[in-house]
Amino acid sequence: MDGWRAASTSSCPGTGHQRKTAERQAARRRAWNQRLLFNAHYDEYGFQPIVVFDGEGRPVAALLRPARRPTGREVRGFLRRLVRAIRGHWPRVDILLRAESHYCAPEVLDFCRAERLGFILGVATIRTLRRRVETLEHSTAAR
Template sequence: MEFQSLGWREVIGRFDGGRITSDGGGLLLREVDQRIGLLDRLAACFTDHRNPESIEHSVRDLVAQRDLTGERRVREQDRGNPLAASSTLNRLELGIPKSAISDRYKRIAADNEAMDRLLVDLFLESYRKPPRKIWLDLDATDDPLHGQQEGRFFHGYYRCYCYLPLYIFSGEHLLCARLRTADKDASSGSVDELQRIVGQIRARWPKTRIIIRADVGFCRDAIMAWCETNDVGYVLGLARNKRLQRALGKEMEAARLACERTGEAARCFRDFRYRTR
């Protein structure tokens, strides 16, 4: 079964492999980890208040088991040691920084700010030299709920009970993942996240042009005002508005004519106009 090629590589699906395992992907994740030191850097974002003499699974081991399960299973099988129980993983996931040092059971505290910085650092390190321009894509999507979870709200647009997390990407790189309840506006918290991310990027790449891109849910005065104040470009969707279309009719036509004179830009403008109808 042939699929679309990937660059010069042919992609072909075959089903005569005999007995195979799906755990092999964990080995690839291990190679990625060894190149960028992801697990060590992520584990460094936690403070472990447990008694060192009583620890069987280090924070790094718990992070590996939680996030890279396949790779962790291979390592544990080789060592003959059991995986950490769910109660041990809870010490990693549910610890509260302010009380972890005195908590009897949840004595591992996460530094959320450090993890936020790590996502952006990994993005910056993926470039050999600063790019001339980058796009930051903002998006809010539904995370459906199927029980009586805390912060459970019904969202009219998605027609379900859900959370409404905020994501910020640059290409394939995740720069922000913020869990939110569904009773908030799609753009809630965006300015704070942009201020943090843009500040970290500009500290390393002061000359790189930054442009944000998002749908109509992020077309808010607060975001546009922040972008204009901080020299950040923006391309935001606008809700259909006949009065606004009439008011901007001449400007839109002038823009179309200007794009036609630039050749390839005309196609981009037509695509943009089609998406806004």
């Protein structure tokens, strides 16, 4: 891109306008890149979109967002807009939310209950959960 910028501003007569345009584009690009965050799982910088599909696998909605774990408030806001749009067309439809553990937050659970949404959410492994599962594993292995 820097090669394009140099070529577009140096080879044209009246380069003042082109230079300002290129500088504005470079500033926009820097602002956009600030939204990129490092994702240790993928060992690179990037985005982590939220993508929603219907029961048949057809895309319903997508949200491009920084590659960090979404807050419960962020997910709740996205779900609120999504549910409002769906119920605007089909007011009595049953909605089932299936999502990974990083979407499981108190705000999301409260929203799902208040809006009468079915939900299947992953639960992140924590020490308390691990202790309970180990107890179950030992008792099952003993049988």
